[in-house]
Amino acid sequence: MKTICLYFEIHQPVHLKRYRFFDIGTDHYYYDDYENERAITETAERSYIPSLKAMLEMTQTYGKYFKVAFSLSGVAIELLEDYAPEVIELLQDLSKTGCVEFLAEPYSHGLSSIANEDVFKEEVQRQCKKITELFGQTPKVLRNSSLIYSDEIGNLAGMMGFNGMIAEGAKHVLGWKSPHFVYSCAHNPNVSLLLRDYKLSDDISLRFSDSSWSEYPLMSDRYADWIAQLPQDEQVVNLFMELCALGIFQPLSSNILDFFKALPAACKERGIEFATPSEIIGKTKAVAAMDMPEYVSWNDEERDTSCWLGNHMQREAFHKLYQEAGRILACQDRRIKQDWDRIQASNNFRFMTTKPSSVNMYRSFYDSPYDAFTNYMNILGDFIKRVQDLFPIEVENDELNALYTTIHNQGVDIEIYEKEISSLRARLAKLEPKAAPEKKAAPAKKEPTVKKPAPKKEPAKPVPAPKKAAPAKKAEPVKKEAPKKEVATKAVPAKKAPAKKAPAKIAPAKKAEPKK
Amino acid sequence: MKVLMFGWEFPPKIYGGLAVASYGITKGLSLQGDVETTFCLPKPTGEEEKFLNIINMSQVPIAWRDANYDAIKDRMIGHTAEDYFRFRDHIYADFNYMQGLDDLGCMQFAGGYPGNLHDEINNFSIIAGVLARSEQFDLIHAHDWLTYPAGVHAKMVSGKPLCIHVHATDFDRSRGKVNPTVYSIEKNGMDHADCIMCVSELTRQTVINQYHQDPNKCVAMHNAVYPLSQEYLDIPETRRPEEKVVTYLGRITMQKGPEYFLEAAKRVLDRTHNIRFCFAGSGDMMNAMIDLAANYGIADRCHFPGFQRGKQVYECYKRSDVFVMPSVSEPFGIAPLEAMQCGCPSIISKQSGCGEILDNVIKVDYWDIDAMADAMYSLCTNDSLWKQLSEEGIKEVDRITWEKVGLRIRECYNQLCGRGWFNNGEYLNAVKDIR
Numbered sequence: 001m002k003t004i005c006l007y008f009e010i011h012q013p014v015h016l017k018r019y020r021f022f023d024i025g026t027d028h029y030y031y032d033d034y035e036n037e038r039a040i041t042e043t044a045e046r047s048y049i050p051s052l053k054a055m056l057e058m059t060q061t062y063g064k065y066f067k068v069a070f071s072l073s074g075v076a077i078e079l080l081e082d083y084a085p086e087v088i089e090l091l092q093d094l095s096k097t098g099c100v101e102f103l104a105e106p107y108s109h110g111l112s113s114i115a116n117e118d119v120f121k122e123e124v125q126r127q128c129k130k131i132t133e134l135f136g137q138t139p140k141v142l143r144n145s146s147l148i149y150s151d152e153i154g155n156l157a158g159m160m161g162f163n164g165m166i167a168e169g170a171k172h173v174l175g176w177k178s179p180h181f182v183y184s185c186a187h188n189p190n191v192s193l194l195l196r197d198y199k200l201s202d203d204i205s206l207r208f209s210d211s212s213w214s215e216y217p218l219m220s221d222r223y224a225d226w227i228a229q230l231p232q233d234e235q236v237v238n239l240f241m242e243l244c245a246l247g248i249f250q251p252l253s254s255n256i257l258d259f260f261k262a263l264p265a266a267c268k269e270r271g272i273e274f275a276t277p278s279e280i281i282g283k284t285k286a287v288a289a290m291d292m293p294e295y296v297s298w299n300d301e302e303r304d305t306s307c308w309l310g311n312h313m314q315r316e317a318f319h320k321l322y323q324e325a326g327r328i329l330a331c332q333d334r335r336i337k338q339d340w341d342r343i344q345a346s347n348n349f350r351f352m353t354t355k356p357s358s359v360n361m362y363r364s365f366y367d368s369p370y371d372a373f374t375n376y377m378n379i380l381g382d383f384i385k386r387v388q389d390l391f392p393i394e395v396e397n398d399e400l401n402a403l404y405t406t407i408h409n410q411g412v413d414i415e416i417y418e419k420e421i422s423s424l425r426a427r428l429a430k431l432e433p434k435a436a437p438e439k440k441a442a443p444a445k446k447e448p449t450v451k452k453p454a455p456k457k458e459p460a461k462p463v464p465a466p467k468k469a470a471p472a473k474k475a476e477p478v479k480k481e482a483p484k485k486e487v488a489t490k491a492v493p494a495k496k497a498p499a500k501k502a503p504a505k506i507a508p509a510k511k512a513e514p515k516k
Numbered sequence: 517m518k519v520l521m522f523g524w525e526f527p528p529k530i531y532g533g534l535a536v537a538s539y540g541i542t543k544g545l546s547l548q549g550d551v552e553t554t555f556c557l558p559k560p561t562g563e564e565e566k567f568l569n570i571i572n573m574s575q576v577p578i579a580w581r582d583a584n585y586d587a588i589k590d591r592m593i594g595h596t597a598e599d600y601f602r603f604r605d606h607i608y609a610d611f612n613y614m615q616g617l618d619d620l621g622c623m624q625f626a627g628g629y630p631g632n633l634h635d636e637i638n639n640f641s642i643i644a645g646v647l648a649r650s651e652q653f654d655l656i657h658a659h660d661w662l663t664y665p666a667g668v669h670a671k672m673v674s675g676k677p678l679c680i681h682v683h684a685t686d687f688d689r690s691r692g693k694v695n696p697t698v699y700s701i702e703k704n705g706m707d708h709a710d711c712i713m714c715v716s717e718l719t720r721q722t723v724i725n726q727y728h729q730d731p732n733k734c735v736a737m738h739n740a741v742y743p744l745s746q747e748y749l750d751i752p753e754t755r756r757p758e759e760k761v762v763t764y765l766g767r768i769t770m771q772k773g774p775e776y777f778l779e780a781a782k783r784v785l786d787r788t789h790n791i792r793f794c795f796a797g798s799g800d801m802m803n804a805m806i807d808l809a810a811n812y813g814i815a816d817r818c819h820f821p822g823f824q825r826g827k828q829v830y831e832c833y834k835r836s837d838v839f840v841m842p843s844v845s846e847p848f849g850i851a852p853l854e855a856m857q858c859g860c861p862s863i864i865s866k867q868s869g870c871g872e873i874l875d876n877v878i879k880v881d882y883w884d885i886d887a888m889a890d891a892m893y894s895l896c897t898n899d900s901l902w903k904q905l906s907e908e909g910i911k912e913v914d915r916i917t918w919e920k921v922g923l924r925i926r927e928c929y930n931q932l933c934g935r936g937w938f939n940n941g942e943y944l945n946a947v948k949d950i951r
Binding site: 312 | 783786787875878879880886887889890891893894897898899900901903904905908
């Protein structure tokens with residue numbers, strides 16, 4: 001039985017404002033609020049709300065037969081929360097029907113997967129947390145920004161605990177192979193890959209309303225026929241697109257939603273099923289490993305990263321941005337963290353492309369790629385200056401990374417101690433049955449607010465570990481970092497262990513920094 | 517195909533951009549092999565390249581004199597003594613009343629742009645009548661407004677199609693306050709022309725809107741550049757990473773917008789210390805600019821090396837990190853192309869015609885000094901942007917050749933000679949493959 005896997009991306013970048021070099025150091029607000037509000041409300045009204053409503057209707061009509069998956073970037077969630085909360089509510093309603101799966105993706109919709117592993121992990125975890133909070137389900141399948149994928153990223157996803165990823169079924173990678181099978185990551189057989197069928201996906205997202213297209217007008221019967229007529233053993237059809245395709249790329253006046261609503265009925269007649277990515281990965285075994293040593297994405301004809309990192313300017317901006325990753329991860333400043341998410345978005349790099357195919361591309365308010373670059377570098381200049389001001393300039397990046405590792409490791413330590421404490425408390429509770437009800441409840445619920453104060457004071461005294469001798473002052477940053485790191489990687493990579501000691505020696509110098 | 521061309525300047529004697537453009541156009545046409553150009557100049561030096569026939573308007577008789585072949589054959593510069601006698605046979609009226617006739621019955625031209633320019637333009641047109649009667653040609657092509665009356669006269673006499681080439685209009689030169697005499701000469705020329713070639717779409721729009729011409733007979737014919745000679749290529753690049761140079765090169769006059777450059781310079785210097793600004797050129801606003809720089813307290817960072825000629829221009833480009841052309845109104849503006857040939861990225865105003873055919877430059881509105889300052893700063897601080905524009909700029913400008921311009925002009929000629937009228941829409945369709 002053939003299965004359709006529908007997936008929609010929901011992402012909107014935060015638009016940057018015109019920022020001149022003489023604003024560097026004086027103005028730390030980088031966004032065009034008017035444009036952000038306008039863009040997100042317009043997208044919500046024209047596309048997100050009508051199409052999500054249609055899907056809600058479909059789940060009611062077809063029950064559990066219709067399945068769909070979404071991924072939302074963190075920055076888009078923030079924008080939607082601020083300007084179009086109705087979209088979030090609709091998604092929550094959809095989530096309750098049980099027909100919807102939410103996927104994980106980097107919070108910023110940026111290129112961190114190419115630049116920095118730590119940043120990437122942190123971002124994905126943050127987005128997962130946000131999804132869990134909003135929709136009550138924890139993503140199990142990862143999709144990277146613009147479907148960027150390579151063997152290494154696949155492996156990384158496996159290490160982070162995901163059992164699948166979705167990627168582009170790019171022709172130059174697939175060759176004679178078909179995207180209609182489940183493959184596995186070449187570096188990690190536990191990670192299954194779903195590859196996008198770009199032909200069938202683009203028929204909807206790009207060509208649907210094109211009257212010069214030979215298949216125009218496309219009806220859902222014919223579309224379902226195409227899928228039904230695929231060779232017998234080709235079982236999975238992955239239709240991945242942006243949610244904007246319904247309503248913006250293909251205007252509502254083209255009756256795209258009617259097509260979409262009629263699709264399940266047409267498929268049902270022909271014995272085609274719908275499923276979410278996890279369901280497919282759960283029940284279908286990978287037929288083979290898929291080698292993708294180079295980065296592949298769903299952008300442009302080349303299906304690679306050239307639209308973000310194709311020219312000198314883009315690469316310089318990219319390197320400058322991620323150079324400071326260590327400092328940013330180590331810092332606790334919420335505004336910096338938020339700016340970091342927003343300026344990482346891959347859209348900012350896309351505006352700088354000079355590819356010939358980009359002639360009529362949407363470039364926001366920028367005149368040219370050079371204009372986009374100049375504006376971005378000015379903002380980046382200010383941002384980096386703020387980050388560097390957080391920590392004295394004498395602190396080398398290596399040193400800082402070491403410091404970051406220490407904090408990270410201490411977070412892990414604290415987690416261990418916490419467990420120890422709770423088990424000791426449990427034992428204590430058994431010995432003192434009187435106090436039992438309250439104390440047992442607390443650790444069981446895993447409520448961080450209750451738990452935090454306890455480990456804070458106690459580890460300082462009873463843990464006489466050598467590197468912990470000093471942390472009296474340092475305790476502050478560690479405390480804050482700790483709860484986040486709990487969720488983080490369980491095992492600290494072996495190579496990082498020796499770094500633990502080095503920073504401890506020069507510790508006094510650095511102790512003061514985080515306080516500033 | 518024979519073309520009778522009227523021009524005012526031609527290398528090696530260069531007064532401004534007109535000479536370079538005239539050379540490029542005739543050279544581009546000559547490369548096609550079957551176009552024979554007769555180029556009429558007020559006062560050639562005799563050292564012009566020989567790929568076209570030069571006619572010396574100072575030696576075309578308009579009054580009959582009894583000249584001896586042997587006596588004059590060595591005096592001829594440009595055309596020959598045989599040509600002289602042929603022209604003499606076609607004198608069409610008695611011009612003996614005119615002042616300034618020499619012993620050969622010719623009017624002398626001072627060359628360049630003297631005070632009695634209007635007289636010279638008139639004389640030029642009288643002589644054109646003689647040429648139109650004695651020469652065989654299929655088409656008339658007149659460059660710049662000085663030669664429009666000659667072109668119109670030749671058309672009246674011969675009935676051949678007239679093509680005029682608008683290198684600039686008086687609206688560009690005067691920021692809107694046009695000289696009525698000049699305007700009337702320009703308008704008359706355009707009214708009589710069968711095809712109006714404008715050096716950019718910007719100029720084309722001026723011609724359509726200010727001179728009320730039919731858009732269908734106006735065509736945007738962008739200029740090009742010649743590849744650098746080995747001598748110029750060999751000039752070493754003397755850019756220094758520790759100190760950047762931002763250059764303005766051109767006449768320091770109202771049309772070119774030097775004050776915007778200075779305002780932008782001030783903004784940049786408020787924030788940085790390792791950038792110098794170079795004002796190369798001379799002009800009526802030079803002293804005002806020096807004064808203004810001193811007023812702003814940036815005179816130590818602004819340099820005024822004066823007028824640059826020949827090789828100096830290229831040395832200047834090769835020493836500069838950024839070239840800026842903030843023109844308020846520039847019909848075409850060939851300087852940025854030359855700077856790009858030297859690997860120097862350019863910032864140009866959106867009011868410059870050359871911007872229409874260039875992608876690897878930064879375009880800003882001439883009045884937007886914030887944007888201009890931002891672009892200067894960005895080019896001086898971000899090496900990747902500099903490198904991108906420098907490398908891609910050279911590639912881009914290498915693709916803009918006079919040869920292609922020649923092919924496009926040929927397309928216009930074919931339309932004009934084939935059926936006597938010109939249509940821009942059909943032209944655009946015909947040349948879309950010439951890239």
